[in-house]
Amino acid sequence: MPSDTLSYSQKVSEAAAFVREQTPTIPRVAIILGTGLGNLATHISPELTLPYAEIPHFPQSTALSHHGQLVIGTLEDVPVIAMQGRFHLYEGYPVMEAVLPVYVMQQLGAEILVVSNASGGVNPKYNGGDIMIMNSHINLMFRKHQALANDELIPPGSEQPGTLLYDRELIELALRTGRKEDWAIHEGCYVSLTGPNYETRSEYRMVRAIGGDVVGMSTVPEVLTAHSLNMRVLALSAVTNVAKPDALTETSAEEVVDIARLAEPKLTAIVTDLLKTL
């Protein structure tokens, strides 16, 4: 059947069926590896690596430092599925295309979503290299997310969650790892904008004034999707630099990627600690 005549849920099912044909593993945890954090995938004992291009209906990844493949395997003996490379709205993907992999990972069996991102800090108490565990977000992306009310995609028998988007227990676990390892770790609010330009000084001030601690260009669409599917969500933000709007200096993509790379061991430790509890 040509793909343009398929419904969205049929596309999700076809993509999931394609993955299932290649491996019997039922992943419990889905992991989305954001900018500069892709190497967490090297800690996974892989059973299967699928480039996005081979998976039916998957969009293609174009962003800086992203590879674009699905890795299925085990991490701390827990079956996981990881997205190495993700889809940003600034690349022009409609929300429903960008979040399709989340539906697929849930349909394959994932009950927990761990998502990471690189963000710019606006909370003056933060420093570049800190980790922030998201406990809330403000969505300033102005994009429609048609399927959140689509019953077809919600697992049968489950009620709409109506609970916190960000799982309290998972937040506590992550914070505990941070204390144990003695890092600067915060919990806070992530403000999502589409980008792709970095923010003006006035926009950083706005983000701070409305209650944001960090600002970024991703994560919120995936979190909303996972939550609508009753997945428990843990979202980790690597604070790459702290914007000081009264003395703003230039931000470059390379710099952001470099600092995000320094955060990799920390995010790896949080995720492995979490998996040990499962």
Place this chain on the structure above:
Amino acid sequence: MLDLHDKIEDAVAEIKKQWDKTPHAGVILGTGLGSLVQEIEVDVAIDYGDIPHFPKSTAVSHAGRLVCGTLAGLPIVAMEGRMHMYEGYPLDMITLPVRVMKALGAELLVVSNACGGMNPNYRCGDIMVIEDHINLMGDNPLIGINDDRLGPRFPDMCEPYQQTLVDRALKIARKEDIVAHKGVFVAVAGPNLETRAEYRFLRTIGADVVGMSTVPEVIVAVHCGLRVVGFSIITDMCLPDALKPANVEEIIAVANEAEPRLTTLVKGVLAAENS
């Protein structure tokens, strides 16, 4: 965005057929400010309809021509009439003329608009030199696959409006005894004017004036490496505790009245480029 490169070339080729100079600056004239064009020694004025891929301008009081000529001794191209997001144009189309200006050789973008003043220290008819902006349009002209020939994937926005040009414009204003402020412009899509609660919100997040244009063009100017100077004419005051219905005719009348002052500032900034 990958088709933009070819569209720019098509437009540039057509303009070059009719005008062979290299502009130093591109000028975008906002609502009620189109008669600044009368100050230009015009070589040729090209209807947008005759330039490939240029959209037609439909808003009240907008003409829709690209005027090529000389202002303050500098070769310039000026957009008489601009396109707005609320007219339904996609932002990459609205901002195409900015990329064309750059491709023609311009290094400076001068933008102007009519806006609503929210800072209570401003008065109707005052000019604000734009120091910074907040994009609340819910869209961005750079969304899509980036063409690295045109600019970087993640343009920095720490100084979209060149501070030295802001200072220069304010200095000219003081010398000419023109009331001019330095402030923050917030862009919304419109087309409805804001509610009182929205004015309070926009003021709270740090804006001095609000308008429905300019920010897409400036984002693209920064993306393609143009220096930018921006002017807002405060054509009505939007004070939420004493809000009156807005009237388009009055707004345009205020803009027309303020226009000679804006012209003085624009000519002054351009003249200083020459020295």
